[in-house]
Amino acid sequence: MKKLSKREWSWVSYDWGNSAFSIIITTAVFPIYYKAAATEAGIATVDSTAYLGYTISTFTFVLAMLAPILGTIADYQGLKKQFFSFFFILGVGSTALLAFVPNDSWLLLLILYLFASIGSTGANVYYDAFLVDVTTRKRMNRVSASGYAMGYLGSAIPFFLSIAIILLGQQGTLPISSSVASKIAFGITALWWASFSIPLLRLVKQRHGIALEPSLVSQSFKRLGQTFKEIKQYRAVFLFLLAYFFYIDGVGTIISMSTAYGKDLGLGTSGLLLVLLMTQVVAAPFAIVYGKLAERFKGKKMLYVGIVVYMIVCIYAIFLETIVDFWILAMLVATSQGGIQALSRAYFAKIIPKNKSNEFFGFYNIFGKFASITGPFLVGITAQLTGNTSFGVFSLIILFIIGFILLLFVPETASHTANKNAQTEISA
Template identity: 30%
Template sequence: MPAIKNDPKTINAWCTYDWANSVYSLTITTAIFPEYYYGVTKNEATHNMVDFFGYAISNSVLYSWSVSMVFFIAAILSPFLTSVADYSGLKKTFMKVSCYVGSAACAALFFFHAGNVEFGILAFVLAGVGYSSSLVFYNSYLPEIATEDQYDRISAKGYTWGYIGSVLLLIINLMVLQFHKKIGITESLAAQLSFLTVGIWWFVFGQISFKGLPDVVLSVKKGNMLTNGLYELKKVWVIAMKLPLLKRFLIGFFFYNMGVQTVMYLAPIFAKDVIKIESAQLIATILLIQLVAIAGAYALNKVSQKTGNSKALIYGVIIWIFVCAGAYIVQPGLSFYLLAASIGFIMGGVQSLSRATYSKLIPVNTTDHASFFSFYDVTDKLSIVAGTFTYGFVFWMTGDMRNCLIVLGVFFIISLFFLRQIPSKQVYNTQMPE
């Protein structure tokens, strides 16, 4: 039997996975690892050039393109992973495997130091692939455990749990970093221990989610497990092209997500390299962003309840455009903190509302949720690849990261053109095309 929809215990189990894996997003991709990476690879004598498998490359460009590689690999794997899960009926099993690979790779970053940059980058990429792959299965659970009118609320709840959990662990790790001398360890070791705690946290709390999520999916398919994933993506593509609202949303999402995700992944490097923010200020700012993001996720959810989803997303994208403009001229001090607060406020809201809006726009009479969310996931990943690669390329060509902000602003403006063509509603009741 399918899971009982809107069951509080099942919903809480689903939200717990956001609590479990969001520590990766905050500690590894946002707060401590970028700072640690920059410190390990910084070398004024070589103008911050590092040796990577025999090739000399800027540490900032290497980091940007490493993020691109994470999501390029994940985008390739996504349809195959989804296909295997669908055709075997083992969605939860593959979600577990992705969780275990990602958490183990995070723990492995404990061994990353200046003498093994290649190892650090490879572990970073593997952790990202595990994280992204697990989200394919995680997101596809939402239509199976909740009714459409609850998507916004539950999606926002999941993101909120994720922010709270990730902030809690970050505070613990920051205390270790702050008092490392009293503890009797080096600052470098304190940072490395934080990577280990991320792996343990992700693994342990993931077990709670796995215990509470249903094993039975709505349908188990028959066919070639390894090749039908691409066929499923093609099928969803054909359906999406026949549904004007879904098509417009996906195009708009691709462009604004390029900007949102690039800012999220590369802002710490920008702050260190361009604005020259001190380490303590940077980490405190990241903590501020996470706290403000909790309020932002709920605020944009409230806006969507009054105006409908597409208008709320348009308001969010407009704020992102102002963020890009502000970042171009921002200086250390009050203006930097105001900019950071703006990013935090709109960051969580746009992510949460994007997932909920897509859930509403897919046909309500489909049982093939995993394939639709695989398509969404691939779109998400390819937009991150495009955004972070473009960011690194523009910096590589011009030598000035501020020029990258102009490109990001253009991405947001393009997305508005498509979002404005979507009626703003609470429920779309989309049907499969004939």
């Protein structure tokens, strides 16, 4: 970690700050707070869950559709930072405003959550694309893994602080209600995210891009269409995206459904929060390990390792009976979830044209977002047919097998003709 340059550290620091949103707002505190607010407003439990699902589907679909064209426009020299800043401000501002919403205003909570999620996810598209600007091809595995590692560690600190405030409020140690404690957690998230984004905003610049030209929007649509026409030149890119679609679907499903799975095994809320916290802590060093091993054994081989680990997780899930088994499963997931995500990002950054990085990371975002559809459906239908949640988790092994096989056909090195024929890059 000490060997990272100042520019690389500035990029990594954003992951340290933004990851707080993922764990506190997306996964832990906000869903619980929203459900309580909806109940207080007289909304039925089934309805409030459905409304949350609709909100998540909405921002996922909107960003998945807009990401490629927004990325294509941002590929023009000097625009990447502007687009990143817009989504960053939208995300941080909306997160901060959550702390000021009245307790029973469930609809306003959902609206702000929608904008906060669009801001966070949108900013991440450009953040990922900045990887080609902050480091060399040789160091991408290390830097990307460092980002995920610092993200896990960075999110654990405000998460632990937020949970401590909530629990102390519930116990009466602090003279605040649970709703006030949750609002404090929202404020902590916004402040943490904003503070550690300053280095990236100050020091990271777009080094690769396309020269500005008249009618940027119409030209961007033309360039996007040209990319589709030249699809054969980007065969490695889209073959990798297809493999990524399947295996990252399995990864995301296990992460998103872990809480419900733990509940089925009888794990209480406090126990689940502790598992989430420890998963963050354990995942950090293993992300670094994956990055270092990728420099020695190549990123593609380490992706195979990560996929195999998840296959083992799927098989082990069949034999889960106790809370101890769930802890073992969670820690096994923690060993590879950061590594497989970090190396996927780095591998993709290596095989795309640098001066079209935003456009291609827009596609990366689409495949990542729509990958969250198949896995949960597969788990649900299998669990219902078998009457066993464990078999639902086991069914995800199909996605990992398909992803593994498709990855075999993606070249290890990424010197494709698209890079050779790409437009001249501009260094800033």
